Amino acid sequence: MYRLIFLFFLLLTLRTGAQSLFTVKEGEVSFFSEAPLENIDAHNRSVQALMNTKTRELAFRIPIRKFKFQKSLMEEHFNEKYMESDKFPMATFKGTIKESVDLSKNGDYKVTAVGKLTIHGVEREISAPGTVTVKDGEMNVQSDFSVKLEDYKITVPQVVFQNIAENIAIKVNIKFIPYTK
Numbered sequence: 001m002y003r004l005i006f007l008f009f010l011l012l013t014l015r016t017g018a019q020s021l022f023t024v025k026e027g028e029v030s031f032f033s034e035a036p037l038e039n040i041d042a043h044n045r046s047v048q049a050l051m052n053t054k055t056r057e058l059a060f061r062i063p064i065r066k067f068k069f070q071k072s073l074m075e076e077h078f079n080e081k082y083m084e085s086d087k088f089p090m091a092t093f094k095g096t097i098k099e100s101v102d103l104s105k106n107g108d109y110k111v112t113a114v115g116k117l118t119i120h121g122v123e124r125e126i127s128a129p130g131t132v133t134v135k136d137g138e139m140n141v142q143s144d145f146s147v148k149l150e151d152y153k154i155t156v157p158q159v160v161f162q163n164i165a166e167n168i169a170i171k172v173n174i175k176f177i178p179y180t181k
Helices: 002-014 071-083 157-162
Strands: 021-034 039-044 048-052 058-063 090-097 107-119 122-135 138-148 167-178
Touching: 039 071, 048 167, 090 122, 107 138
Parallel strands: none
Antiparallel strands: 021 039, 021 048, 021 167, 048 058, 058 090, 090 107, 107 122, 122 138, 138 167
């Protein structure tokens, strides 16, 4: 299902011209949970994303099992107990950049991505501030925002409540390059 959605978005954006379509050269999505008993930090470098600068549309796919932790037990609990990665293997975002900016010119642009973020099978509208840096045909997108676990029906057992924060800090850092067939 997620592949169909991603493919559909790709086909839609291809019609607007290759110069306005960008894909990931390298990227990372990470999260941080600061809690009284333990901090949790995980990183995922297997991000797939597309951006259409003409329509300002964005789409991201993040395979949940690709998040890497310092401790293997944290990774196991994350996938099996909290995220149910076999049942919900992807997190996705589909939205647009709200501001009308000319991303064909070098510069730093403060933007807001608005759209639907799906995590753990739950889709919610979000608004995430960020910066797009354009330099010589490449773009770097950075964003910091937070999500509430309860908004995505991710439950934390009372016994480990002090180990996991209710709000999780998300960081996105993606370098885009022009899409080529």
